[in-house]
Amino acid sequence: MNDAGLTVRGLRVSFGGSRGMFGRGGRPAVAAVAGVDLDVAAGEIVAVVGESGSGKTTVARCVVGLVTPDDGTLSYDDVPLGSTRSRPPAIQRAIQMVFQDPRSSLNPRMTAGAIVREAWQAHPAAAPSGDQDAAVRNLLAEVGLDASVAGRRPSALSGGQCQRVSIARALALRPRLLVCDEAVSALDVSVQAQILRLLSDVRRDHGLSMLFISHDLGVVRQIADRVVVMRSGEVVEQAPAEDLFTRPTHPYTRALLDAALDLEGAAS
Amino acid sequence: MTTTSHPVSTSVGHDAATTTPPLPEMRRRSARRVLGWLRFLPHAVIAGYLFLAVVGPLLVDYDPMVTSITDRLLSPGSTTSDGSTAWLGTDGVGRDVLAQIVLGARTSITIAVLTVTVCAVIGIAVGLVAGYVGGWADTVAARLIDVLIAFPGILLAIVIAGLFRPSIAIVVIALSAVGWIGFARVVRGTALSLRERDWVSAARVMAVPRRSILTRHVLPFVAGPVVAMATLEFALVVLAEAGLSFLGIGLPPTAVSWGQTVAAGKEYLEIAWWISTFPGLALALLVVCVGLVGDQLTARYGGKR
Amino acid sequence: MSEPLLDVRDLDVFLPTRSGPVHVLDGVSFSVDAARTTGLIGESGSGKTMAAMAIIGLLPAGAVTRGQLWWRSEDLLAVSSRRRRQVRGREIAMIFQDPLASLNPGQTVGRQVTEIPRRDGMGRAELARTATHLLDRVGIPDPAQRTGNYPHQFSGGQRQRAMTALALAGQPQLILADEPTTALDVTVQARILDLLRHLRDTEHTAMLLVSHDLRVMAHVADDLVVMYAGRVCERGPAQAVLREPRHPYTKALVASVPAVRARTAIADPLPGSPADPAHRPAGCAFHPRCPLAVLRCRVERPTVREVAPGRWTACHLAEADGLPDAAEVRP
Numbered sequence: 001m002n003d004a005g006l007t008v009r010g011l012r013v014s015f016g017g018s019r020g021m022f023g024r025g026g027r028p029a030v031a032a033v034a035g036v037d038l039d040v041a042a043g044e045i046v047a048v049v050g051e052s053g054s055g056k057t058t059v060a061r062c063v064v065g066l067v068t069p070d071d072g073t074l075s076y077d078d079v080p081l082g083s084t085r086s087r088p089p090a091i092q093r094a095i096q097m098v099f100q101d102p103r104s105s106l107n108p109r110m111t112a113g114a115i116v117r118e119a120w121q122a123h124p125a126a127a128p129s130g131d132q133d134a135a136v137r138n139l140l141a142e143v144g145l146d147a148s149v150a151g152r153r154p155s156a157l158s159g160g161q162c163q164r165v166s167i168a169r170a171l172a173l174r175p176r177l178l179v180c181d182e183a184v185s186a187l188d189v190s191v192q193a194q195i196l197r198l199l200s201d202v203r204r205d206h207g208l209s210m211l212f213i214s215h216d217l218g219v220v221r222q223i224a225d226r227v228v229v230m231r232s233g234e235v236v237e238q239a240p241a242e243d244l245f246t247r248p249t250h251p252y253t254r255a256l257l258d259a260a261l262d263l264e265g266a267a268s
Numbered sequence: 269m270t271t272t273s274h275p276v277s278t279s280v281g282h283d284a285a286t287t288t289p290p291l292p293e294m295r296r297r298s299a300r301r302v303l304g305w306l307r308f309l310p311h312a313v314i315a316g317y318l319f320l321a322v323v324g325p326l327l328v329d330y331d332p333m334v335t336s337i338t339d340r341l342l343s344p345g346s347t348t349s350d351g352s353t354a355w356l357g358t359d360g361v362g363r364d365v366l367a368q369i370v371l372g373a374r375t376s377i378t379i380a381v382l383t384v385t386v387c388a389v390i391g392i393a394v395g396l397v398a399g400y401v402g403g404w405a406d407t408v409a410a411r412l413i414d415v416l417i418a419f420p421g422i423l424l425a426i427v428i429a430g431l432f433r434p435s436i437a438i439v440v441i442a443l444s445a446v447g448w449i450g451f452a453r454v455v456r457g458t459a460l461s462l463r464e465r466d467w468v469s470a471a472r473v474m475a476v477p478r479r480s481i482l483t484r485h486v487l488p489f490v491a492g493p494v495v496a497m498a499t500l501e502f503a504l505v506v507l508a509e510a511g512l513s514f515l516g517i518g519l520p521p522t523a524v525s526w527g528q529t530v531a532a533g534k535e536y537l538e539i540a541w542w543i544s545t546f547p548g549l550a551l552a553l554l555v556v557c558v559g560l561v562g563d564q565l566t567a568r569y570g571g572k573r
Numbered sequence: 574m575s576e577p578l579l580d581v582r583d584l585d586v587f588l589p590t591r592s593g594p595v596h597v598l599d600g601v602s603f604s605v606d607a608a609r610t611t612g613l614i615g616e617s618g619s620g621k622t623m624a625a626m627a628i629i630g631l632l633p634a635g636a637v638t639r640g641q642l643w644w645r646s647e648d649l650l651a652v653s654s655r656r657r658r659q660v661r662g663r664e665i666a667m668i669f670q671d672p673l674a675s676l677n678p679g680q681t682v683g684r685q686v687t688e689i690p691r692r693d694g695m696g697r698a699e700l701a702r703t704a705t706h707l708l709d710r711v712g713i714p715d716p717a718q719r720t721g722n723y724p725h726q727f728s729g730g731q732r733q734r735a736m737t738a739l740a741l742a743g744q745p746q747l748i749l750a751d752e753p754t755t756a757l758d759v760t761v762q763a764r765i766l767d768l769l770r771h772l773r774d775t776e777h778t779a780m781l782l783v784s785h786d787l788r789v790m791a792h793v794a795d796d797l798v799v800m801y802a803g804r805v806c807e808r809g810p811a812q813a814v815l816r817e818p819r820h821p822y823t824k825a826l827v828a829s830v831p832a833v834r835a836r837t838a839i840a841d842p843l844p845g846s847p848a849d850p851a852h853r854p855a856g857c858a859f860h861p862r863c864p865l866a867v868l869r870c871r872v873e874r875p876t877v878r879e880v881a882p883g884r885w886t887a888c889h890l891a892e893a894d895g896l897p898d899a900a901e902v903r904p
């Protein structure tokens with residue numbers, strides 16, 4: 001295998017070509033993603049920003065195989081990506097996702113330990129060879145959780161702890177690309193900093209690449225290497241993070257940056 | 269990171285102020301406690317019926333084929349020709365009404381349990397496939413349900429039961445023919461909303477097999493609404509079974525059922541009110557109690573009909 | 574500074590839960606001045622919404638309230654429920670977080686914003702004019718046409734504007750706004766915040782703005798009240814509080830806000846998670862996460878004291894010129 005990373009070309013998705021009864025009553029299809037090209041190289045953090053409804057989540061769900069595109073190609077290390085189920089196991093493991101809502105991304109009836117172990121049941125090849133309980137404890141420790149968390153259900157965990165369990169579940173399969181859809185947006189600022197720190201540590205220690213979706217430009221500037229700006233399903237600008245923040249070229253990017261608030265210089 | 273590393277914070281007590289203040293408004297508990305116990309009265313009554321259905325037939329000696337001319341239409345509390353007391357009287361051919369109620373409870377409850385089980389299994393299977401798998405499976409299920417719902421359920425049951433040799437199995441099949449629809453709809457709705465939950469998406473991203481997703485991430489969450497549905501369905505089945513046997517359809521003459529007893533008493537309503545009244549009361553009490561429990565469960569789990 | 578319009582004194586709120594009453598607001602005191610915007614900030618569960626609900630009198634059933642809510646010369650916790658309803662909507666109005674959930678989907682926006690004047694018996698033609706005027710004031714384009722629209726025909730930002738118009742209809746002296754921009758995109762958020770600022774400047778409406786976003790606060794709040802676990806930990810003029818926090822929690826919050834116009838490193842995070850009012854640590858509620866905590870903090874609850882003119886803080890170690898360094902406290 002080579003390490004071309006993730007390549008997305010000409011991605012198109014539309015929703016709402018509804019299955020109205022006898023073909024009637026359906027709404028016209030809405031293009032959520034209208035021709036997106038995107039690359040995430042190995043070890044790189046690429047952020048996707050844009051207003052709500054611009055298609056960020058849809059792109060993410062195509063990458064992990066939850067949504068089947070109407071058109072376009074996705075590949076990882078030159079292996080074409082279809083729906084999750086149709087991918088070779090190695091690719092299934094390589095691409096994992098962290099969701100926005102920390103609570104609803106964990107099954108409320110399962111303990112944190114069972115949630116992490118489920119990943120290994122699905123992919124025995126990634127399962128630790130020795131004691132699974134010890135492996136769970138190590139993984140939880142890696143995301144900053146106490147071993148006692150393994151026996152607790154999501155309702156007994158805080159939002160930040162749930163998000164750490166989510167990250168541990170994704171890391172259990174030793175992925176190479178982590179898709180984070182607004183993974184820190186629902187967290188309180190003090191907890192958000194913890195999770196950002198964790199994600200950047202994980203990237204450093206595992207050489208992970210990330211597709212990091214967020215509407216918070218401040219967070220993006222802290223963590224991203226490259227930024228893709230989306231609007232109405234299209235990429236309007238992509239550039240290395242610092243270039244984009246200091247020399248935005250597209251008017252929409254400039255409008256986004258102007259509207260963003262900062263603590264400093266607010267007294268107007 | 270989550271457990272702090274500061275030396276000062278190794279033990280965290282709890283502020284007395286968070287728990288102490290006596291709050292007068294929150295103390296009026298006794299009235300609520302009585303109400304709280306009353307909520308469980310229907311549960312107790314149902315438990316009584318279940319006990320009666322299981323143990324009762326062992327205690328009463330009754331044969332529907334044995335009639336006794338001398339004991340016809342005895343009023344409640346009379347002494348029969350063999351010296352025993354007919355607490356709830358006897359019917360037009362001298363059979364004990366109390367014994368019929370006890371045996372009828374077993375018939376009713378057996379049929380209701382079997383029917384609800386069959387309905388739940390079919391309904392859950394159809395609902396899960398329609399709701400979770402979606403696509404053409406959902407379309408087929410939805411059309412089937414639309415067609416079946418257009419038939420009045422009890423008429424369909426009468427037709428089915430009337431076409432075959434009477435037996436308990438036929439009654440169960442007849443009542444299940446449309447009974448599963450309620451379950452299928454509740455389960456489909458729940459599965460449809462669960463499919464979009466992030467924990468299900470997470471499992472799909474990890475390529476967890478579809479069967480495990482259904483059993484682990486979807487099924488446990490339909491249990492509540494299904495139980496609520498099952499109690500309501502139970503009440504309906506008890507009523508419908510009584511209706512069928514009142515009409516003399518479905519059950520063989522050797523079976524004892526409340527509906528048959530009520531029907532047998534209807535000719536004597538003016539001279540022997542007890543024959544129809546007591547089994548009718550037994551039926552009504554069970555249906556009302558099951559309905560009350562069902563309402564409580566529905567309120568708790570939000571299962572929609 | 575002017576006389577306070579609303580003066581919240583030692584407010585306690587207990588909410589019933591399965592495991593007994595929870596003390597969700599514990600001795601909360603702050604005031605809102607006329608023609609100023611007071612920001613109420615804190616992390617999820619710190620009691621911001623409950624404070625706003627206590628003021629407007631819409632706490633969940635079974636809640637127990639103690640303390641005083643001085644609204645000019647009357648204590649809202651002592652007045653009749655009739656007077657309370659009179660205050661609600663006309664003197665104090667509220668904008669809720671989710672505009673779609675708080676607008677009636679089956680009524681036109683124009684009808685909903687004129688609910689109060691209609692109840693007062695205003696005539697038809699006058700009502701139509703009022704509706705148009707209200708929508709115009711909150712910056713909805715083409716207001717005369719839009720009065721006939723239903724809420725679903727409005728965009729998220731427009732719905733939030735319609736909610737604001739509804740709040741303005743009773744000509745309140747105080748508006749409570751609970752996270753008015755949290756559900757909105759940055760560009761829309763900026764416009765709503767401008768609108769709120771504009772209302773303060775042109776109509777001199779006082780506002781209590783609830784938000785967990787320090788950046789929003791920096792843009793619209795004149796005064797700031799910082800809450801943690803159902804208690805106030807710091808209050809004072811917004812710019813001063815944000816620039817020189819006198820409470821370690823405020824300081825940590827300010828430090829964890831990432832900047833857009835400058836590159837910042839990821840902040841050193843606070844350990845642990847926000848305290849839950851149901852399990853509030855003894856002494857200073859913040860002590861398990863505080864980088865400055867000393868022994869005293871674990872046992873003695875700090876009172877809110879004025880460490881410098883207008884600067885109130887609930888920290889044992891705060892002084893007039895600021896907070897000590899962690900190294901000074903625990904070498």
Ligand SMILES: Nc1ncnc2c1ncn2[C@@H]1O[C@H](COP(=O)(O)OP(=O)(O)OP(=O)(O)O)[C@@H](O)[C@H]1O
Pocket residue numbers: 588589590595597615616617618619620621622623624633785849850851
């Ligand atoms: N109806 C209720 N019954 C019991 N406890 C409640 C109820 N509503 C809120 N609480 C509790 O009261 C505390 C304060 O809640 P509140 O809604 O005021 O928080 P908040 O600061 O507005 O948070 P957020 O930023 O998440 O909106 C929390 O601990 C919460 O769990």
Ligand SMILES: Nc1ncnc2c1ncn2[C@@H]1O[C@H](COP(=O)(O)OP(=O)(O)O)[C@@H](O)[C@H]1O
Pocket residue numbers: 015016030031032033050051052053054055056057058059
């Ligand atoms: N499952 C779906 N069915 C119908 N429309 C959808 C669905 N998911 C997303 N959309 C629509 O697609 C567009 C892009 O959505 P999304 O990718 O979620 O945007 P973002 O994540 O940038 O907010 C929006 O107009 C949204 O309403």
Ligand code: SF4
Pocket residue numbers: 820821822857858859860863864865866867870875887888889890891
């Ligand atoms: S009182 Fe102590 S624990 Fe509380 S904020 Fe001040 S230094 Fe920290």
Ligand SMILES: [Mg+2]
Pocket residue numbers: 056057182
């Ligand atoms: Mg999204």
Ligand SMILES: [Mg+2]
Pocket residue numbers: 621622751
């Ligand atoms: Mg709130």
